[in-house]
Amino acid sequence: MLQEESDLSLVIAQIVQKLKGSNLYAQLERQAWASLQRPEIKLESLKEDIKEFFKLSGWEKKLQNAVYSELNVFPLPSHPAAPPEHLKEPLVYMRKAQGSWEKRILKSLNSMCTELSIPLARKRPVGEQKELLNKWNEMGTDEPDLSLFRPVYAPKDFLEVLINLRNPNYENGDSLSFRTHLGLIQVPLKVKGIPELKEFFVELGLTTGQLGIDDSTQVPPELFENEHVRIGQKVLAEQDSAAAQQYIRQGSPTALRAELWALILNISSQPEDILYYEQLKTNVIQHDLLVDSLIYKDVKLTASNDDYYFVFEDYLYQVLLCFSRDTSVLGHFAYNSASPPKSYIRGKLGLEEYAVFYPPNGVIPFHGFSMYVAPLCFLYHEPSKLYQIFREMYVRFFFRLHSISSHPSGIVSLCLLFETLLQTYLPQLFYHLREIGAQPLRISFKWMVRAFSGYLATDQLLLLWDRILGYNSLEILAVLAAAVFAFRAVNLMEVTSLAAAEAVLADLSTLKVMPLLQIFLFATVT
Amino acid sequence: MSRVSVPCHVKGTVALQVGDVRTSQGRPGVLVIDVTFPSVAPFELQEIMFKNYYTAFLSIRVRQHTSTHTPAKWVTCLRDYCLMPDPHSEEGAQEYVSLFKHQSPSMTFPKWLSHPVPCDQSAPLIEGLPEPSRVSSEVQQMWALTEMIRASHTSTRIGRFDVDGCYDLNLLSYT
Numbered sequence: 001m002l003q004e005e006s007d008l009s010l011v012i013a014q015i016v017q018k019l020k021g022s023n024l025y026a027q028l029e030r031q032a033w034a035s036l037q038r039p040e041i042k043l044e045s046l047k048e049d050i051k052e053f054f055k056l057s058g059w060e061k062k063l064q065n066a067v068y069s070e071l072n073v074f075p076l077p078s079h080p081a082a083p084p085e086h087l088k089e090p091l092v093y094m095r096k097a098q099g100s101w102e103k104r105i106l107k108s109l110n111s112m113c114t115e116l117s118i119p120l121a122r123k124r125p126v127g128e129q130k131e132l133l134n135k136w137n138e139m140g141t142d143e144p145d146l147s148l149f150r151p152v153y154a155p156k157d158f159l160e161v162l163i164n165l166r167n168p169n170y171e172n173g174d175s176l177s178f179r180t181h182l183g184l185i186q187v188p189l190k191v192k193g194i195p196e197l198k199e200f201f202v203e204l205g206l207t208t209g210q211l212g213i214d215d216s217t218q219v220p221p222e223l224f225e226n227e228h229v230r231i232g233q234k235v236l237a238e239q240d241s242a243a244a245q246q247y248i249r250q251g252s253p254t255a256l257r258a259e260l261w262a263l264i265l266n267i268s269s270q271p272e273d274i275l276y277y278e279q280l281k282t283n284v285i286q287h288d289l290l291v292d293s294l295i296y297k298d299v300k301l302t303a304s305n306d307d308y309y310f311v312f313e314d315y316l317y318q319v320l321l322c323f324s325r326d327t328s329v330l331g332h333f334a335y336n337s338a339s340p341p342k343s344y345i346r347g348k349l350g351l352e353e354y355a356v357f358y359p360p361n362g363v364i365p366f367h368g369f370s371m372y373v374a375p376l377c378f379l380y381h382e383p384s385k386l387y388q389i390f391r392e393m394y395v396r397f398f399f400r401l402h403s404i405s406s407h408p409s410g411i412v413s414l415c416l417l418f419e420t421l422l423q424t425y426l427p428q429l430f431y432h433l434r435e436i437g438a439q440p441l442r443i444s445f446k447w448m449v450r451a452f453s454g455y456l457a458t459d460q461l462l463l464l465w466d467r468i469l470g471y472n473s474l475e476i477l478a479v480l481a482a483a484v485f486a487f488r489a490v491n492l493m494e495v496t497s498l499a500a501a502e503a504v505l506a507d508l509s510t511l512k513v514m515p516l517l518q519i520f521l522f523a524t525v526t
Numbered sequence: 527m528s529r530v531s532v533p534c535h536v537k538g539t540v541a542l543q544v545g546d547v548r549t550s551q552g553r554p555g556v557l558v559i560d561v562t563f564p565s566v567a568p569f570e571l572q573e574i575m576f577k578n579y580y581t582a583f584l585s586i587r588v589r590q591h592t593s594t595h596t597p598a599k600w601v602t603c604l605r606d607y608c609l610m611p612d613p614h615s616e617e618g619a620q621e622y623v624s625l626f627k628h629q630s631p632s633m634t635f636p637k638w639l640s641h642p643v644p645c646d647q648s649a650p651l652i653e654g655l656p657e658p659s660r661v662s663s664e665v666q667q668m669w670a671l672t673e674m675i676r677a678s679h680t681s682t683r684i685g686r687f688d689v690d691g692c693y694d695l696n697l698l699s700y701t
Contacts, residue, residue: 119695121693345695346695
């Protein structure tokens with residue numbers, strides 16, 4: 001068997017293995033058994049007839065969507081000799097850096113614990129449980145004293161860690177030479193140039209219709225919008241994930257967006273999913289976690305202060321508190337360079353049978369975390385659906401924005417991509433900003449870490465996130481960041497300090513993302 | 527088909543340099559690693575497996591013996607096999623690599639062909655997807671591999687996060 005064929009068989013075997021444990025498998029089995037009653041299923045051609053039945057009844061499509069989802073999310077199996085750490089992150093020095101960063105976070109959380117004399121977790125007394133259950137839909141009305149809590153870290157702390165990342169096998173030298181990078185990121189990851197980006201984002205080209213450009217009031221809807229909506233409805237009727245992902249590269253009509261995203265993320269609200277969410281809710285009621293206070297604080301500091309999102313405050317608690325209890329999220333650590341924090345039941349330190357993860361989902365929220373959820377509240381109003389969508393978005397995309405890895409959609413690559421694009425295509429601007437002590441990444445980092453949530457107007461943000469889903473990549477965040485600098489280049493050339501540069505770029509709420517992206521990628525003279 | 531690893535002795539790297547002087551400035555780009563096989567019994571080499579560390583291109587030369595009368599000859603089995611598509615970036619820098627017999631037709635140890643062909647052809651590419659029934663039978667063969675993968679994945683506990691209803695914790699531990 002040739003190497004390529006055996007690789008493919010390995011991928012297939014792995015996907016089969018994964019899907020065997022899923023709900024879909026059980027459903028398919030049930031359907032296959034039930035189909036034996038049908039007259040068209042004949043014993044002599046059993047296998048073919050059942051396959052045909054699956055095709056006609058739409059079950060084959062569901063299976064296709066599940067396989068497509070697996071291919072999108074999980075990395076291809078690497079070499080059989082590669083250990084699990086290699087799958088999380090192939091470069092040793094990045095793994096080490098992530099490990100050190102995690103240790104810092106754990107220390108910070110532990111010291112908060114001891115200083116405030118608050119346990120990491122405690123079981124709520126029955127009275128308190130009842131009270132919380134009654135208040136579940138209006139947790140925002142609570143005004144607990146959160147003054148002593150501080151966020152575990154803010155994006156700028158994380159940026160400092162990334163700036164200090166070094167490959168031990170790469171000689172930078174401390175003095176400026178042709179080998180040092182002019183930006184803040186000093187690791188030699190491979191990033192795409194504009195020619196490659198043009199190819200990758202070909203559907204954003206000048207000759208392809210876009211929502212966010214060709215649906216503006218001046219453009220007659222017959223030219224693009226009507227047809228695009230019609231195709232969208234067809235894609236939804238077909239329930240084809242792959243087609244939806246391709247379609248959404250040109251943007252999603254507002255009315256279809258919720259369903260399209262659910263289709264692409266392969267989320268269908270089954271009764272089991274609603275039950276699972278209710279179980280998580282029960283876990284929140286029963287146990288109080290220290291991270292809950294961090295979540296409260298984050299929501300109060302960020303989303304509650306935002307004009308667009310403050311109305312969704314209660315939803316945010318309902319999603320994030322449940323998210324912390326969801327052990328199924330632990331699965332994504334197989335391909336995340338990060339690892340879930342570990343703890344032991346009190347008094348059982350070191351005994352493996354009493355080892356647990358903390359929080360149960362292994363994710364410690366940082367300042368701004370709730371902004372990943374907030375935009376989704378515009379699309380989904382049923383808590384368990386909103387929850388499922390957020391969870392899937394997190395384990396596919398958002399986790400990459402706050403862990404150290406060499407993945408092309410990881411935050412390190414995005415930072416380097418941003419800096420490289422700016423340096424290459426706006427060298428004067430880059431040089432000027434550097435000279436005045438305003439390294440561009442210091443300004444754009446917070447935008448990318450939050451996937452621009454809270455910085456753009458909501459309709460623009462959703463158009464941007466359409467493309468994240470469509471291209472299954474976060475690289476568009478770096479391109480947009482560079483495009484924003486390009487757009488405000490004239491003003492930026494006149495500033496003489498970091499503060500002034502920040503002021504020029506403080507308000508992005510009037511920006512239209514698609515024209516910016518299109519101009520930067522396809523209409524800038526290079 | 528059972529595979530057995532052949533004991534081999536990997537010597538330290540030797541830099542290829544012009545002249546005798548070893549300078550720290552003039553770091554050469556070519557290093558040589560000698561690999562010897564202490565066992566003398568003839569074997570059919572199927573696969574060479576290693577972990578890369580910032581090597582961009584790999585060539586493999588083999589010294590093959592014929593009969594006891596003719597001297598051993600050096601033969602190139604693999605020339606400039608690319609491990610890192612862009613040597614100035616991290617792609618492929620720390621990857622696990624397997625090189626298979628079919629990639630170099632003349633690799634049989636210690637028997638040898640009288641006129642070994644220098645292998646410049648790349649491994650043939652498959653057109654389209656393989657036969658499903660053939661794949662499913664091969665899935666059986668792949669079972670051992672997937673079992674290994676499954677065993678090596680960190681086991682995730684789905685469902686309860688507590689231990690017997692208790693989630694009363696110490697501090698977080700640093701391991």
